[in-house]
Amino acid sequence: MELRYTGLSPEPFTALFGLDDETLAARNIRRVxxxxxxxxxxxxxxxxAEPGETLLLLAYEHQPAASPYRASGPIFVREAxxxxxxxxxxxxxxxxxxxxxxxxxxxxxxxVAGVVDGDRAEALFKQMLERxxxxxxxxxxxxxxxxxxxxxxx
Numbered sequence: 001m002e003l004r005y006t007g008l009s010p011e012p013f014t015a016l017f018g019l020d021d022e023t024l025a026a027r028n029i030r031r032v033x034x035x036x037x038x039x040x041x042x043x044x045x046x047x048x049a050e051p052g053e054t055l056l057l058l059a060y061e062h063q064p065a066a067s068p069y070r071a072s073g074p075i076f077v078r079e080a081x082x083x084x085x086x087x088x089x090x091x092x093x094x095x096x097x098x099x100x101x102x103x104x105x106x107x108x109x110x111x112v113a114g115v116v117d118g119d120r121a122e123a124l125f126k127q128m129l130e131r132x133x134x135x136x137x138x139x140x141x142x143x144x145x146x147x148x149x150x151x152x153x154x
Contacts, residue, residue: 001126002154005094007046007085008060013077016056029058032076038096041141044081046091046149054079062138062147065108073140073147088154094118098142101125101151103134115142125151 016024021031034040034049041048042055049055056079061072085091095118103112111133116124121139128134129151137151 001129002088003122003125003129004152004154005046005085005087005089005091006150006152007091008043008075008077009084010044010077010081013044013056013058013081016058017054017079024056027058029056031055032057038093040076040078041093041097041146041148042078042081043075043147043149044077044084046085046093048093049076049078060147063104063108065104067108069104069108069110073145075147085149090118090122091149093148094121094139097148099148100140100142100145101128102138102140103128103131104136104138105133106135129153 032055034051034053037051038048040055055076057076059072060075063071097118099116099118099121101114102110105111112128114124139148141148
């Protein structure tokens with residue numbers, strides 16, 4: 001089974017970088033500067049920001065389904081984010097982290113979940129997506145719970 005990994009579109013975030021810090025704070029958004037690598041995983045490019053790069057830290061509604069599993073969580077977006085990550089290759093930010101994986105059905109309910117080290121995650125992704133009742137996967141960093149990305153059947 002071939003998998004497709006996708007990051008977020010940069011479009012909803014682009015205009016936010018032009019706002020001043022006070023306006024961002026009123027929206028519960030913080031401008032941060034990466035001071036280490038890894039540690040600031042961009043959810044558009046699915047790469048860790050380089051030290052010195054500017055990012056936004058904000059809550060993102062990653063699961064907008066009309067179900068009890070509707071959810072949002074923290075994400076980082078690099079100011080220099082370009083194209084959305086869309087690939088059959090496991091994203092670099094997955095490989096070095098422990099991941100929480102949630103398999104959703106077509107109505108947005110979790111039907112399977114697990115925790116796995118990122119360098120062994122692809123096998124779990126395939127196992128979950130072999131189930132007929134799983135429509136897609138959401139991946140989160142297990143430690144801080146940040147939304148990390150989406151996995152679908154290719």
